[in-house]
Each structure stands twice: as C-alpha cells, then as structure tokens.
Amino acid sequence: MTFQLELINWYQNNKRDLPWRHTNDAYTIWLSEIILQQTRVEQGLPYFNSFLENFPTVGDFAAATETRVLKLWQGLGYYSRGRNMHATAQNVVNNFNGMFPTRHDDLIKLKGIGEYTAAAISSFSSGEARAVVDGNVFRVLARYFGIETPINAPAGKKEFFKLANELLYQEDPATYNQSIMEFGAIQCKPKSPNCSICPLNQTCFAFTHHQVNLLPVKLRKAAQKHRYISYFICENDGEVLVHERQAGDIWQHLFDFPSIETVEEINLNSSSFAETVTETFGANAEFIPLVNKRHILTHQIIHIHFFVLNNYIFNIDKQKELNWVSLSRLNELPQPKVIHDFTTEYLLNTEWTN
Secondary structure, three states: OOHHHHHHHHHHHHOOOOHHHHOOOHHHHHHHHHHHOOOOHHHHHHHHHHHHHHOOOHHHHHHOOHHHHHHHHOOOOOHHHHHHHHHHHHHHHHHOOOOOOOOHHHHOOOOOOOHHHHHHHHHHHHOOOOOOOOHHHHHHHHHHHOOOOOOOOHHHHHHHHHHHHHHOOOOOHHHHHHHHHHHHHHOOOOOOOOHHHOOOHHHOHHHHOOOOOOOOOOOOOOOOEEEEEEEEEOEEOOEEEEEEOOOOOOOOOOEEOOEEEEOOOOOOOOHHHHHHHHHHHOOOOEEEEEEEEEEEOOOEEEEEEEEEEEOOOOOHHHOOOEEEEEHHHHHHOOOOHHHHHHHHHHHOOHHHOO
8 A cells, every 4th residue: 555545544544523624614724724833733622613603704704803813812822823814814805705715826825824824725625736744744754754854944845845745645635635644643743653553664764764753853943032021010990001012022912011121030139120110110119029920932931020010100191002901801802821821810819909
C-alpha cells in the first residue's frame, strides 16, 4: 500500500469526530482553521463553538463590533488575527455577496489568510487539489523521508511544500490532506510518539535510523525580550479606571489599566520607583502591592506587578484612552488574558478595595 493510502486508511479508522469535518461550508472551515492555528483542538473547540453560535453566518460576523469579536477571541492570543477575521468577514460581505469564497486564488487575497489556510479551505470545501502544509505535515514528512533541512528556514519551507504537492493524492485531495494532518496530530506527535503501532514504521526513515527525536529540525528563535509593567488599580464608587491600548504595541485595542513600564524589575524598597509613581500620578499618590504575575508571549516575557492606587490625579479629558467603567462593564470588554485572569481573581472580589 502506498504512503498516501496508508495514511487515508489510518485516518478512516482513527480520526477524531470534529464538527468542521461534517461540512464543506467554507465559512465554517475558515473559522476552525484560523482558531486552530492558535491552539490545540481541545482548547480551540470551545472558541470555535462560541464564534459559530454568536456569528452563524459571515454576515453576522461582519456586522459585529470589533470589541465583540475581540472579547470572544480573548485568551487565544495574537489578537491581530481576530481583527483580520473581522476585516475578512466584511470583505466577503461587501465583495463576494456574502458567499465565502472556496477557490484558493480568491482566498489568498483575503486578510489574514496565507498559503496554508487558503489551501485548507479550498481543499476541504471544494476538493481543490492543493497540498495543506501545517506543523503536523512538516513533522510527518521530515521523519518519514529523513529531511534535515530546517522547517522554519526559507529553503526548508520550499522543499517541504514541493514534496507535499508531489505527494498529494489527486483522487481525493481533501481526505488525504485531512489524513496527514490528523496523523501528525495524534500518531506522529512531537514528543514520545508510539512508533511501535505506526503503520508506516517499517518504511519511516526516522524510526529505522533512530532519529525520531531529532526530526524535524528547527532553527532556534531569537531570545525573548523581557518587559516590566506595573498596573495601578484605581477605584471610585464601584467603578475602575481602564485604559484602551493603542496601535503600535501588543494587545492593540484591548483594555488594561493605567500603567508604568520600567526597563528592569522594580524594587519596592527603592525610592526611585516611588518617585516614578508620584511623578506620574501626583505627589500624594499612594500604591499598595496586590499580586505579581508573569505572562509569556511568543517573543516577549512580561513581568507584571499589580497595585491599588490611592490619592491619584488624572486628567481624563486629556487622556481619551482612559475611562471609568463598572465591574460588570469591565467584564464585557476584551482584555489580555493576564488582565482578565487578574480581574476575575481580584476585582470581582470586593475585598481588594479599602
């Protein structure tokens, strides 16, 4: 049996029952593909269900506010992808008569849709003969064929895409694409795959050459940058002061709190931090430590201190990104996950206030 038919046979007997596999609706498949780029199926499924429930059609998605979209996206990270989805939904409504495109050449022009996503949607919705190459496919091909070219190098991507298209099972590209992706997800896993039960183990280069743990090869990423942010919680008559983050940095248009960013970890025993606080929030400002957290992003590690702030001075009229909101309203606003976790743990518990 050929490599392709072995994978399809394995898939038919082992595939997971996932909702987007019961449809060829391009909009539904688009939702699943974008969301699953961010997370594992187990974590992404509730997000997929929530988006489809709130926006049953692309028209519903397009009509939503960005704030609503980002709130539903909250916790997935890479919030630009949520904004790109919103822009794409509006594009489809305005330029495709509300019919989500199924052709690769139309899909690739939409915001937030790259080669992988365009191939996946076109293959799964209309059977277009396009090889779908995600991290799972990279891993299966690297191990089975013994490819040592780094998968995240330009030469590697070119080599793997060429091979993937040569291997594409032309009689049923959609099922083959699903098969190799699923095989990488649950059989040829990144760590500790059970090669003894793999139907391809006798012809797999990595298994027969004892290189399963060495492939695929991936170039090391640049060291993560460390950032140090102190957030200050201001309360007044049951409302808290929130800050809408602006363009040009992480968490664009999400909501956090007034803050100070320092170049290094703060020292509460040092007079310099206290001086910075009074310079920012007024000479009488007092701050009370609440909790410290660490938040890890792809390229950044953010060290966060939360404080209660008293006797502060703000000129709200000159700082349009600041607003007073009730706790119930705050809970409706899209927030970075670390802020949402803090809000849930502390602000919804009135004991934090004086």
